Amino acid sequence: MPRVSDALDSLTQTFSMDRAHCDALLNSGNADIVAELLISHQWANSALPLCCNGLAAAVAKRFGPRAERAGFWNLIFLDGVSRDLRLVPYLVLRGVASEASAALRRALEHTGVLTHIWADPHKVDALQDTDSKDYEQAFRWEKDKRKQEALSQSKTCKRFAAMKLGALATQFYETLSATGIHGGTAARFFSYAAEPSSFTCSFTMRSAPAAEGIRGKISFLVNGHRTTCAEVMNLCAAYAERSEELAAAAVAFKMLSKPAGEPSPELRKHIAELLNRLGVGDRPAVH
Numbered sequence: 488m489p490r491v492s493d494a495l496d497s498l499t500q501t502f503s504m505d506r507a508h509c510d511a512l513l514n515s516g517n518a519d520i521v522a523e524l525l526i527s528h529q530w531a532n533s534a535l536p537l538c539c540n541g542l543a544a545a546v547a548k549r550f551g552p553r554a555e556r557a558g559f560w561n562l563i564f565l566d567g568v569s570r571d572l573r574l575v576p577y578l579v580l581r582g583v584a585s586e587a588s589a590a591l592r593r594a595l596e597h598t599g600v601l602t603h604i605w606a607d608p609h610k611v612d613a614l615q616d617t618d619s620k621d622y623e624q625a626f627r628w629e630k631d632k633r634k635q636e637a638l639s640q641s642k643t644c645k646r647f648a649a650m651k652l653g654a655l656a657t658q659f660y661e662t663l664s665a666t667g668i669h670g671g672t673a674a675r676f677f678s679y680a681a682e683p684s685s686f687t688c689s690f691t692m693r694s695a696p697a698a699e700g701i702r703g704k705i706s707f708l709v710n711g712h713r714t715t716c717a718e719v720m721n722l723c724a725a726y727a728e729r730s731e732e733l734a735a736a737a738v739a740f741k742m743l744s745k746p747a748g749e750p751s752p753e754l755r756k757h758i759a760e761l762l763n764r765l766g767v768g769d770r771p772a773v774h
Contacts, residue, residue: 504688508582511686512696513767520702521579522758522765523750524709527743528576531569531716534736538719539565541727542605549726550608557604557611564601568594568715575712582686582693584704585675591711592663595647595656598718600626602649605726651721652714659711713743 496502512521542561550557574590603626604610613625629635629645638648646660647653666674686693694701720740723733742753750758 499689501688501690504686504693505581508686508693508696509580512580512582513762513765515697517696517702517705518762518767519758520705520709521576522761523754524576524579524705524712525761526754526757527709527712527716528573530736530739530743531572531712534716534733534740535565535569535572535719537730537733537736538723538727539569541723541730541733544728545726549605550611553608553611556614557608560604560611560614561601564597565719567597568601568719571597572712572715575708579705579708582696583691584694584701584708587708588663588666589668591708591715592660592668594715595660595663595711598715599646599650599656602647602718602722605722606649650718652718655714656718659707659714662707663711716740716743 492502512518539562542565543558546558546561547554571590571594575587575594578584578587578590600614604614607625610625613619613621616622624630627645629638629648634648638645641654642657643650643653644657644660647656650656684693684695684698686695717740720737724737727733742751742757744751745754
């Protein structure tokens with residue numbers, strides 16, 4: 488019996504183009520950076536539930552009388568981070584990396600608020616009304632002049648003031664906001680291909696996998712994905728209840744690091760193993 492999805496694909500070519508784009512991307516010179524994103528994704532899929540459990544176990548001690556509310560928000564924010572981080576490689580593989588910026592931006596926002604409430608448990612009270620002045624001052628705007636100056640000097644926005652990687656998160660957030668979120672500007676038009684490629688379906692114009700600038704855009708998403716994961720791991724190191732599984736996740740995360748911007752030997756090995764598993768041969772990287 489014919490599947491409805493086959494009939495829809497005949498009408499729109501959307502599923503055919505998803506697969507065609509994925510094949511071309513992983514057979515291009517950008518396969519290594521895509522593999523790096525997939526490795527970060529695999530780590531997050533296995534480690535974030537452990538992070539959630541470890542932090543949940545520490546809620547009562549950290550938040551005291553606010554523990555019930557804090558436990559709720561801890562779950563909400565970590566679930567949001569996990570869902571949005573999974574969307575990033577999902578969209579990249581399907582040729583709509585331009586939409587991955589919104590998911591990564593949300594993940595950063597969730598992480599920023601999460602780190603604020605763990606650093607200052609009283610801020611849980613401000614989460615009742617996101618349009619309130621209390622919420623604005625807790626998470627978006629610093630009223631203390633000295634703290635304002637310190638944030639300005641460190642180039643960190645209030646959203647990410649409680650993060651160890653706050654300055655880096657601020658850079659990602661500003662770039663994502665400028666090029667991938669807001670309408671009414673020409674930023675998206677000039678950031679992504681405006682002309683149809685051979686991977687266009689009736690729903691979206693996918694950029695060619697080897698087009699100029701694609702590697703840089705995917706690399707940016709990889710770094711943002713990794714930075715978000717690192718901040719959740721930092722939060723666990725500071726507050727979560729210890730476990731062997733969480734300690735192993737921390738060790739595994741070190742493999743994702745890129746000293747001086749270059750993949751570690753271990754990360755290179757994992758990239759090669761993943762590409763081999765996918766049946767992708769050695770491809771010269773496109774820079």
